[in-house]
Amino acid sequence: MDIVYIHDLRIDTIIGVYDWERQIKQTLSFNLEMATDIRQAAATDDLQYTINYKAVSDRLIEFVETTQPQLLETLAENIANIIISEFHVPWLRLQVSKAGAVRAARDVGLIIERGKKYGLPE
Template structure:
């Protein structure tokens, strides 16, 4: 399966277990691997035969910058659902949601979750 990669997309959201996270918010980054068939787009050079990266960014942004969630696991799952609903050509997706500088004891650059989903997971 072919892939479209979107790396280090940055958003500001209010996700987390602690009240200060929901009030102050923080930066999140998202990496995507969109699994689709790019053969036709490669031959036709027509955007209608692919998945528009700008539209993907908007969909992800609506989730990350939208309603606050306790868990980044839920953010990742919501991104997957929205992508499959929005993009018919999407066969599978790998989503990594990264939370830099989490407010937990210790020294962390970030914490992240990564999920893999296929269209059949939502049918």
């Protein structure tokens, strides 16, 4: 299994359960690991045989900026569904961090894994 990753993708959006949170944009940080098999891409030097992290990033930015969920959990689950279905990723690990949500912590957030991690050909 190979991993294509995106680290610290920062996107501003409206998110939160409190009234004051619904009035401002907050910056979320995303770390994403996506399983793939890079051998055909490496052999052909062709982008079509791997995960295009620019296309994934652009899709996430568009989605996160326009959706306004209350919970990080909702946002994370929706993102996982998008990545798996639109980019044909068999497994992913997604970390979403929300800075400043708890005064005594640098950030808070969650990590989810979806799909079959080792469902790739050997």
